[in-house]
Amino acid sequence: MTKDNIYLKIPCKPDYISLVRLTTSAIAHNLKLCIDEIEDIKVCIGEACINVINQKNKDEISIQFEVNEDKLIIMVNDVTDDLESDTEGFKEEELGLLIIKSLMDEVDFTDKGINMIKYIE
Amino acid sequence: MSLKIELRYEENDNLIVVIPEGDIDIYTSHNFKEKVLNSFENNKGNIAIDGSKLEYVDSTGLGALISILKRARETDNKVIITNLKPNIKKLFDITELDKVFTIRGESND
Numbered sequence: 001m002t003k004d005n006i007y008l009k010i011p012c013k014p015d016y017i018s019l020v021r022l023t024t025s026a027i028a029h030n031l032k033l034c035i036d037e038i039e040d041i042k043v044c045i046g047e048a049c050i051n052v053i054n055q056k057n058k059d060e061i062s063i064q065f066e067v068n069e070d071k072l073i074i075m076v077n078d079v080t081d082d083l084e085s086d087t088e089g090f091k092e093e094e095l096g097l098l099i100i101k102s103l104m105d106e107v108d109f110t111d112k113g114i115n116m117i118k119y120i121e
Numbered sequence: 122m123s124l125k126i127e128l129r130y131e132e133n134d135n136l137i138v139v140i141p142e143g144d145i146d147i148y149t150s151h152n153f154k155e156k157v158l159n160s161f162e163n164n165k166g167n168i169a170i171d172g173s174k175l176e177y178v179d180s181t182g183l184g185a186l187i188s189i190l191k192r193a194r195e196t197d198n199k200v201i202i203t204n205l206k207p208n209i210k211k212l213f214d215i216t217e218l219d220k221v222f223t224i225r226g227e228s229n230d
Binding site for chain 1: 147148179183
């Protein structure tokens with residue numbers, strides 16, 4: 001089975017997130033995923049990048065798209081689910097992780113970051 | 122993508138009408154929050170957000186809306202969100218924010 005890899009590295013700044021979303025949307029579109037799924041993937045890649053930006057000590061965001069015949073795997077380095085506990089109760093970061101876990105088919109955290117998987121029907 | 126914000130105060134109904142056009146995301150959410158809260162400081166009324174021209178919202182956008190809701194509640198005002206597109210409405214459902222905001226299908230019901 002062939003695997004195609006696409007790498008994207010951007011400065012860790014909000015300015016470039018729309019570029020990542022557009023690129024991700026184009027990749028998903030090429031895989032003939034439906035509009036709803038493309039929207040879901042766009043939201044998730046955005047949330048993964050926000051997670052890295054919110055850590056405030058990173059210089060760049062490193063993203064790898066692994067295109068398989070039956071699935072798209074998106075790996076984003078430095079995404080963490082180890083959020084600092086906050087007494088205020090509400091955290092945007094928690095919303096972000098909740099959204100990713102709900103919209104992707106599979107989500108794994110590794111020592112490098114996050115792997116988000118969408119299966120291609 | 123970016124965000125345009127149309128804001129007006131309807132005195133008869135004591136209502137702040139907000140029409141965001143584009144994306145409320147990590148790049149625009151801070152500005153969105155500031156603009157709406159500024160308007161709210163001038164006229165303490167209910168806030169109606171028309172989502173018909175809204176294309177994209179992320180967690181920072183949801184956070185901005187929550188901040189606006191918290192401020193509105195301090196004076197017992199409501200935040201009503203209307204006409205959300207299905208892909209955005211889905212985020213409110215996932216995060217259960219659909220139970221916190223008043224969400225309606227049409228802007229006039």
